[in-house]
Amino acid sequence: MTRSAPNSGSLVVVGSGIKVVGQMTLEAKAHVEQADKVLYVVSETLTAKWLHRLNPNAESLHVLYGEDKPRRRTYDEMVATILDEVRRGKRVCAVFYGHPGVFVNPGLRALAQAREEGYRAYMTPGISAEDCLFVDLELDPAEDGCQSYEATDFLVRPRRYDPAAPLILWQVGVIGTPTVPDAKPNRDGLAALAERLLEQYPPDHEIILYEAAIYPVCDPVITPTPLQDLPRASFHPIATLYVPPLGKPEVDEVMMRRLGLEIGD
DSSP states (O other): OOOOOOSSOEEEEEEOBSSTTTTSOHHHHHHHHHOSEEEEEOSSHHHHHHHHHHOTTEEESGGGOOTTOBHHHHHHHHHHHHHHHHHTTOEEEEEESBOTTSSOHHHHHHHHHHHHTTOEEEEOOOOOHHHHHHHHTTOOHHHHOOEEEEHHHHHHTTOOOOTTSOEEEEOGGGTTOOBSOOSSOOHHHHHHHHHHHTTTSOTTOEEEEEEOOSSTTSOOEEEEEEGGGGGGOOOOTTOEEEEOOSSOOOOOHHHHHHTTOOTTO
């Protein structure tokens, strides 16, 4: 049973955005400044230094990662570190790269654990890699719909997806990798993914390997490649795979008439 909230100790989980500093919301920045303790996992040193300027009581959780160390164990330790500070009665702000609710296992688990123990815990929205992808590829998810899966999950839990709708696959460079990723993508995983996609798409179907720009002066990395060449493609392991739709879905003319719509609307 969840206890009533104590008088002290709280947790807010916020995102730093993708680009350095500029994509953190004003709401998230205020939480960082007002916290008794800031614990963070960000992707580069400039954001880390900025967090320390905003709040001298900032501390990196990145030190918990280790070579050949299972990510699950690292996440367990992050949750424990965050909750230890909350239990000490502090207003804790946990900062994670991108959107705090997108691929942030320790943030979501820390929220749930803090609430279970009776502490006030909540999250604020942020900017994710998907938000950047929508902008850089000029993709409107409302036009043809949008399907989004983590790449390993997409393979181990066979999905009934629609080739006529855009498909976004996350973490394609670390398929089947439970530890901190290497500098190069997992070729065996890419081969398995290509085989699965070739069941629905032709070999020459052009896919896009996408990396959002981290620095304001840089452009995103947008690399078109034929699907058949995916296992040999060169890209950073954090890249996201975008598979454009294969034609347009059929229109249900009976439903169109029922809704009073004209074909072509």
